[in-house]
Amino acid sequence: MSKETVTRTNGAEAWAAVQHRDRSWDGHLFYAVRTTGIYCRPSCPARRPKRENVAFFETAEAAETAGFRACHRCQPASSKGTTTEKRIRRALEYIEAHLDERITLDALGRTVGISPFHLQRAFTEAVGLSPRKYQDARRLEAMKSRLRSGEDVGRAAFGAGYGSTRGAYESARGGLGMTPGEYGAGAAGLTIRYSIHDSPFGRVLIGFTTRGICSVLLADSDQDLVDELRREFPGATLATDDSATSVWAAAVIGYLESSHPGLVVPVDLHGTTFQLRVWNALQEIPPGETRSYGQVAAAIGQPTAVRAVAGACASNRAALVVPCHRVLRSDGATGGYRWGERRKQALLEHERSPAGPESARTARTRSAAGS
Numbered sequence: 514m515s516k517e518t519v520t521r522t523n524g525a526e527a528w529a530a531v532q533h534r535d536r537s538w539d540g541h542l543f544y545a546v547r548t549t550g551i552y553c554r555p556s557c558p559a560r561r562p563k564r565e566n567v568a569f570f571e572t573a574e575a576a577e578t579a580g581f582r583a584c585h586r587c588q589p590a591s592s593k594g595t596t597t598e599k600r601i602r603r604a605l606e607y608i609e610a611h612l613d614e615r616i617t618l619d620a621l622g623r624t625v626g627i628s629p630f631h632l633q634r635a636f637t638e639a640v641g642l643s644p645r646k647y648q649d650a651r652r653l654e655a656m657k658s659r660l661r662s663g664e665d666v667g668r669a670a671f672g673a674g675y676g677s678t679r680g681a682y683e684s685a686r687g688g689l690g691m692t693p694g695e696y697g698a699g700a701a702g703l704t705i706r707y708s709i710h711d712s713p714f715g716r717v718l719i720g721f722t723t724r725g726i727c728s729v730l731l732a733d734s735d736q737d738l739v740d741e742l743r744r745e746f747p748g749a750t751l752a753t754d755d756s757a758t759s760v761w762a763a764a765v766i767g768y769l770e771s772s773h774p775g776l777v778v779p780v781d782l783h784g785t786t787f788q789l790r791v792w793n794a795l796q797e798i799p800p801g802e803t804r805s806y807g808q809v810a811a812a813i814g815q816p817t818a819v820r821a822v823a824g825a826c827a828s829n830r831a832a833l834v835v836p837c838h839r840v841l842r843s844d845g846a847t848g849g850y851r852w853g854e855r856r857k858q859a860l861l862e863h864e865r866s867p868a869g870p871e872s873a874r875t876a877r878t879r880s881a882a883g884s
Contacts, residue, residue, distance in 0.1 A: 527569045530555045543570045543589050545581040552576035557587035558843070588816065600625040601636055608648050612655065616648060642815070653785070705746055706754035708762050709735050712769045713863070714856055718742060719762045725779030726761055729831045731852040745830055765833060769863075780834055784825075787818075791825035798839045800864040805843045827851055839864075 530538040538555040545552035546562045552570065553559060570576040573583065573590045583590040603625045608616060621644055622629040637643050642650060705727060707720040718738035720728035728745060732738045742751060755762075761778050782792065794812045798804050804812070810822045826837040829851065838857045842848040850857035 524569050527555075528564060528567070531567070532561060534558070541571070543573055543576050544568070545570060545576050545579065550581055551584050552581040552589055553584040554587040554589045557584055557589075559584065559586055585816075600627050600632075604632065604636060604644065605647075608644065609651065612648060612652050616644070618644060650785075650787070703746065703749040704752065705742070705749050706752050707742060708753065708755045709738055710762055710766050712766055714769060714859055717765065717769070719765055720746075721761060722781045724781035726765075726831060726834055727781045727783075729765060729834050731832050731856060768833065778834060780831065782831060782835070784828065787821060788825045788828060791822055792829060792835045795826070795829075795835050795837055795840065798836060800836075800839075803839045803841050803861065805841055806848075807843055809840055823849075833860075 527538075527542055527544070529535075530542060531544050534556045536556040540554075542555055543552050544555065545568045547566045547568060548562070552573070568579070570579070577583070577590070604621055607621065607624055618629040618633060622632045625632070627635070633643060636647070703722065705720045705722060707718055707728070709716055709718050711717075715731055715733050716735055716738060718728065718730040718732075718735075718741075719726060720730075720742055728742055730738050730741050732741065739751070764778050782789070784792065790813045791809060794809050797812070806819045806822045806826070807816070810816050810818045813822075815821075822840075826840055827849065829835045829837045832838070832852060838850060838860045840848070847854050847858050847861075
């Protein structure tokens with residue numbers, strides 16, 4: 514029996530797909546719960562309803578026509594087959610092809626055949642950013658790519674679609690936490706003092722600027738730690754200095770050894786606006802607790818940006834201070850970790866143990882531009 518005809522028969526296969534949260538049926542089948550007035554994808558993580566309260570539909574539009582509302586958790590209305598989703602994809606393609614132009618919401622709406630109000634709401638819900646902010650983000654990413662390839666600031670700015678270097682500098686201050694030149698130079702001119710210590714989880718490098726901790730790295734050897742720090746800040750001056758970092762090093766190591774109740778330290782982290790939002794959200798997860806990537810995306814108001822959240826976690830330079838180890842996959846699996854999955858699991862077990870750190874918030878991330 515095909516997925517396309519199942520809802521025109523007795524619904525037995527459809528109900529089985531819902532019971533097993535079968536993702537292969539997503540986009541082909543939608544189920545609605547009469548008692549709540551909500552419709553979902555088969556894979557929705559919500560609690561399973563009683564069979565007698567369920568109705569099946571072949572499209573999201575059909576469910577909405579029948580008076581049901583889209584579930585906020587699984588977002589069935591964003592299925593690739595819906596007309597709105599197709600229009601959003603066309604809007605994305607249009608923005609990508611016109612990064613060097615000023616695109617108004619009215620013009621974009623006319624291009625894809627949707628009202629400006631509906632476009633703003635649907636685009637933001639699907640992408641996590643408004644059309645204007647998405648265009649700004651893509652320009653910034655294009656400029657970063659050109660700077661990394663060795664282009665000078667002027668060439669990179671105009672090649673990425675900025676109308677002036679002034680516009681590029683204004684965008685970089687909010688999105689990078691540094692100027693385009695500093696980004697291209699790999700933090701040239703920055704001095705990072707660091708010290709290396711032993712811990713229950715291997716060797717720990719703690720890097721510090723005049724504003725606060727900029728890096729906490731984990732590895733099995735000191736050389737690996739120094740090499741990683743140099744890769745992260747290729748243009749910076751690195752200097753070992755046990756005395757300058759002793760206070761905050763003691764806080765980090767004490768946290769790992771459970772002799773401190775929480776980890777509250779000044780930080781100096783550079784990242785995009787999105788990364789900083791994710792890192793701030795991670796610092797809100799108490800020790801001993803975990804969140805899924807989807808929950809973090811929802812916490813920052815961008816529920817569809819799950820992959821981008823995972824990318825921000827992977828880009829985190831400050832282990833423990835920004836506790837990306839507390840973020841798991843939606844199925845509860847440990848998932849990846851920049852410093853090794855075994856170390857991630859050990860950290861989680863340590864924090865869950867009675868002797869582990871008590872619930873305490875870490876300091877909020879401050880970008881260099883906002884410090």
